[in-house]
């Protein structure tokens with residue numbers, strides 16, 4: 594179970610736990626300062642003109658706050674947010690049902706928008722631009738001026754005509770340790786689980802720059818502490834708790850390490866193609882591309898070249914150090 598811990602955070606639906614910790618307003622949304630300042634302008638302008646917000650597209654790896662920002666937008670504008678996902682809108686008729694229910698200024702949030710059927714995507718063009726839906730063998734459906742907010746982990750898979758119809762597009766980046774520590778401070782207060790700063794920093798360092806992971810690791814540490822009677826949180830306890838999940842001091846989990854190790858040892862540092870790599874570590878190519886690779890690149894452990902994935906000197910060193918610690922008694 595441990596080697597899939599990180600991956601499971603990206604595939605499992607949000608639990609009530611996540612909702613409880615989700616910031617409700619921009620003021621509680623930590624980090625991503627540039628995006629937040631831009632969103633503040635968008636909100637103020639929409640309010641001043643009493644107009645619907647322009648269509649927005651948020652991209653970036655899972656767990657960085659795309660959904661959270663969409664909820665914040667709706668609540669700042671005091672409007673309804675309808676949540677759906679790309680794979681859920683299978684046919685143009687599904688889209689027509691969703692859109693015809695939208696009232697002026699309301700927000701339709703489509704998560705994983707890159708996974709939407711291409712035919713459906715094309716019907717969205719006129720809906721976004723002219724607020725009408727032209728479905729063959731059906732009447733022309735006029736729509737209220739709604740706002741579409743899309744979230745995607747793979748912006749490159751959206752066609753350029755589609756992307757160009759968004760008024761505002763923004764990419765969320767991995768968070769710094771300082772920002773994650775701040776997020777964890779807030780979460781530990783909300784969970785009534787007081788932690789010293791050093792312990793929170795230790796969790797932050799191993800959270801892959803991702804708030805969702807930081808919060809889940811905090812929860813794991815809380816569980817770890819509560820089952821070990823008499824234990825108080827400390828940096829060492831955090832270390833032990835995360836060691837049990839096989840998360841190393843860089844935040845790499847077992848599968849991250851296997852990917853890196855395979856590139857370094859099995860493929861002599863690369864370049865190696867995605868599918869060959871996926872077979873070598875028995876993992877889905879999509880998962881490697883969406884979950885493991887972005888973080889290994891962010892750590893500077895691998896790089897992507899036109900010929901495939903290659904390890905860097907830093908990556909080789911990390912493998913060497915990890916193996917020597919594992920072999921030492």
Ligand code: ADP
Nearest residue numbers: 611614615623655656657658659660661804805
């Ligand atoms: P995404 O939609 O990008 O996958 P979410 O918006 O669902 O990510 O974020 C996952 C969780 O991480 C949220 O429930 C929230 O608790 C936390 N979170 C995300 N971004 C922030 C942030 N900037 N500040 C505080 N908490 C955050």
